Amino acid sequence: MTRHEPHVEEADENNLDVGKPKDWAAGLPGVYHSMQPALKHMGIERSARTLLAMNQKQGFDCMSCAWPDPSGHRSTFEYCENGAKAVTWEATPVTVCSDFWAEHPISELRGRSEYWLGMQGRLTEPVYKAAGSQHYRPVDWDTAIEIVAEKLKSLASPDEAAFYTSGRASNEAAFLYQLFVRGYGTNNLPDCSNMCHESSGVAMGETLGVGKATVSYDDFLTTDLLIVMGQNPGTNHPRMLTAMEQQKENGGQIVAINPLPEAGLRRFKNPQKPRGVVGRGTDLADQFLQIRAGGDMALLQAVSKRVLDAEDRNPGGVLDHEFITEHCDGLAELREHLSHLDEPSIREATGLRSEEIDELAERYMTADSVIVCWAMGVTQQRNGVGTIKEIINLLLLRGNFGRPGAGAAPIRGHSNVQGDRTMGIWEQMPASFLDTLGEEFSFDPPREHGVDSVDAVRGMRDGAIRFFLSLGGNFASAMSDTGATEAAMEHLEMNVQISTKLNRSHTVVGQEALILPTLGRTEIDVQASGPQFVSVEDTVSAVHSSQGRVDPVAPNLLSEIAIISRIAHAVLGGRIAADWQGFEANYDLIRDHISHVVPGCGDYNRRIREKDGFLLANGPRDSRTFNTGTGRARMTVNQLDPMNCPPDRLILQTMRSHDQFNTTIYGYNDRYRGIKKGRHVLFVNPEDLARLGFSDGDLVDVHGESTDGKDRVLRSFRAVSYPSAQGCAAVYYPEGNVLVPLDDTVQGSNTPISKGVIIRLEHAAAAPVGDSSQEKAPAAR
CATH class of the missing domain: 2.40.40.20 (Barwin-like endoglucanases)
Incomplete structure (x- = not known):
């Protein structure tokens, strides 16, 4: 196999160029930086076939962020700059040839940057690193699958293996993966959500009974007030800027809360509108609160206290008493707790003036509908779970659930991370899911909770986890404490990565390692029964199909579903009532089982073929119902514990x-x-x-x-x-x-x-x- 050898220059940090920050996002530079790499690396035809199909109905879903698609009309160019870069990165015709592995020892690859590794091109054949070797070498698929299967069958306990999932995996692949892992006998299913929005799921699950956004796409367009916390949409969810622009055009307000004054929070020049090309564009944030890192809980408590104080001055005029009486618990305890807030401590924790907090509280109280959205600027704080519970408290006070333009919205950062969790990728799936899964496939799933991402590293470090399989992703780079994580991964007896391109995790290896190359979202997937499609779920629980439009970059690639099915068949055989070979041949068979097992996914094959897909049920959004222990939403008391940072730190x-x-x-x-x-x-x-x-x-x-x-x-x-x-x-x-x-x-x-x-x-x-x-x-x- 041959390939074009890419000319890739590593960054020379001595030549770093520092200029003035922008105060607006997108515009014509966004168009240029979308198209320039696409045309350079893919050419006109391949660029058109991919970019014009991305995020379209019956097209393929962007493999980047989880921002939802418009429910009605979609632009011909329904993608952003970073989505275009993601497609270019995946759909490049550049491939890694067989000679590459002999020419580049692992020690050399480990010294390369993530950029250099990714730019080497698409992986096209399985490769294996034997114990004691410094090189990967190509092997055929049967050999690769056999090596993995024999290792798994040799472990003393299934709990000596961990199975990681990236948010790029489709619903069908995720469902099969968790079925295989539980059929094997463990719940060790760490995933990328453990590192990002796990705090959202915990906080919302305990207070609302659902760990997902309680809004739809259209709610973003109609809300009176959008509060954006700890999120940088201009870079991490650029298509959100279009929704924010529409919300402003509809008369809404935006408050942005962040330690950095990001361009995408300030102004948007929509390149698909004349004023975004030659004009000023749209001012976004009506109020920007430049909060001290870690101060969000203090701010939210201060705003809630101001709301309660206003209610005391005007009884019945501020709180939504009907909603609270019918649907909520905990108001008295919350009121008592907030009555003891110390304003100087709030100012110290937030770095804000009292007048700024007053203004935010007034905007909140005068808005008929409010959405609070957030990302990892909130979830990765020391008090991340408590901070999100305070978001819920604030929204509950005025009944901002179950009506248009109102709700809580964690904005997921990876395209199908939410769908993967829906399909069972979690080390703590509830007994009801496990019961149904066991009945469907005639086996008894393990009940003991497995390890999450942090505990997986601890297990590798301590020798408790000897085998690691990663369905996509780049675990070594994504995890915290790089030195400790890489040292732990070096203890593995086998590290298996299902990947499209090279990354750091392929260079952090223990005794044995394999890289199994797979199809990407952009590529046509043909199996024994014909062309296939998969499905994904976005950040507002909209589920839709995704089908590639370009030929695979190499003929030897297998889909994620095919790889999982073959490993599962080799390891489990007929241990559970699963037709692994049938699943590989026809993805409809997987969806039939999803219909029977996954809540809200009944009649999956029919519904997923509808042009717009379907929206999963959501109690707080749809009917103001809350699946908590009491059947009511919970206002909670959260202890404020500001960070103690010395003056010289x-x-x-x-x-x-x-x-x-x-x-x-x-x-x-x-x-x-x-x-x-x-x-x-x-x-x-x-x-x-x-x-x-x-x-x-x-x-x-x-x-x-x-x-x-x-x-x-x-x-x-x-x-x-x-x-x-x-x-x-x-x-x-x-x-x-x-x-x-x-x-x-x-x-x-x-x-x-x-x-x-x-x-x-x-x-x-x-x-x-x-x-x-x-x-x-x-x-x-």
């Missing part, structure tokens, strides 16, 4: 650049923040830089501080003077994961605390960028 958050999606790096151009040609950047408020004895442009070593006493370090990062909240700093993800301790997690969700690392700065020492003095992972064995 800063609070660090990790974040994406504009030129990446999760751990996938498309380039080195974070143009909204003014950064080009590099990523080793620390964003710091100019007053903080001066106060700490540093200047803009200094090279600094960033030391993370934690209770375990380990000195985690990012070395030789460029300090960039940036208008962030005072006392706060920011660094790109995944580089910043080095500083996030494995055991530093959100109480209740076990999510890594990536938005609240205490750091100290020192002038740079002579050491490699990104080096860490903590335990280092050994070379491949």
Whole structure:
């Protein structure tokens, strides 16, 4: 097999270009940065066949974020800049040839950047690293499947294996995967949600009885007030800007709450409208609250207290008493708790003036309908679960559930992470699901809870987990505490990755490793019964089909479903009543079982073929019903525990650049923040830089501080003077994961605390960028 050898240059951080941050998002530059890489890497025909089918009815779903598609008319160009980059990255005709593996030992690949690895092209054949080898070598599919199956059958217990899932996997693949894993005998199903929105699911499940958004797409367009917390839609969910623009055109207001003044929160120049091309565009945030990192709970409690105080001054005029009486518990306890709030402590925790909080409270109380949406700026805080419960408290006070334009909306960051959970990808699926699954396939699923992502790393470290299989994703880079995670993965006896392209997780290997290449979303999937399609669920519980439009980049690729089916058949045989070969041949058979097992998915094959798909039922949204222990929504009391950051320290958050999606790096151009040609950047408020004895442009070593006493370090990062909240700093993800301790997690969700690392700065020492003095992972064995 041959390929075009890509010319890929690693970033020279010494040539970092720092410019002025933008105060608006998209516009003609968005069009250019969408089309330029597509045309360069795919050509005109392949670009047209992919981009014009993306997010269209009967097309394929974008493999990037989980933002919903419009329910009615869709633009011909129903994609954003980062969606176009994601398609270009996947649908490139560049492939990794057989000779590549002999030419590049794993030790060399491990020294390469994520960008370089991804740019080598699509993986087209299974490869295997034997124990003691420094190289992968091509093998055929039968051999690869046999190696995996024999290892799984040799383990002393099924719990010695962990099975990770990325949010890219389809509903059908996810359902089959969890069936195989539970048929094998374990609930060890960590997934990417453990690292991001697990806090949302926990908080909403306990208070509302559902862990998903309680709004539809149309609600975003009609809400009177949209409060955006800890989210950067301009980079992470760019198509959301169109909905925000429509909401403003409909007379709505927007409040943005974030430590950084992101361009996508301020102004949007819609490139599909004349004023977005030659005019000013649309101003978005009517109020921007530049909150101190970790201060969101204090802000929400302060707003709720102001609402309750206003009700005391005007009894019956502020709260929705009818809704509260009929549907809610806990108001008296909440009122008592908030009566003791200390305003100076609130100002200290938030970094805001009382007048700013007053203004937000007034906007909330005068809005007939309110949506609060949030992302990882909230979920990855130390008090992330409690903060989301405070969002729910605030919305409940005025009955902002179950009516148009009102509700709670966690905005998921990966295209089908929510669908994967619906299909059973969770280490703690309820007994009712397991009972139905067992009845459907004539076996007794394991009942003991499995490991999540953090506990999976602990298990690898301690020798309890010997085998790891990853359905997509890049676990080594996505997880917190990079040094500890990679050292733990080096303990594995076998590391198996189902992937489309090279990434860091292929270079962090223990004794044996395999890479199993798979079809991407853009590609036509033909099986024995004919062309196939799959399905996905977006962040508002809309389920629809996805079908690729271009020929596979290589003839030897298998779909995720085919790979799972073959492994399951080789491992389980007839242990459970599952037709693995039939599932590979005809995906309708999988959907028939989904209809019988997954709540809300009855008659799946018919409903998924409808042009718009279907919307899963949602009690709070549809009927103001709450599936809690009492059948009522719960207002909760959450103890405020502000971060204690000494004056000579800063609070660090990790974040994406504009030129990446999760751990996938498309380039080195974070143009909204003014950064080009590099990523080793620390964003710091100019007053903080001066106060700490540093200047803009200094090279600094960033030391993370934690209770375990380990000195985690990012070395030789460029300090960039940036208008962030005072006392706060920011660094790109995944580089910043080095500083996030494995055991530093959100109480209740076990999510890594990536938005609240205490750091100290020192002038740079002579050491490699990104080096860490903590335990280092050994070379491949």
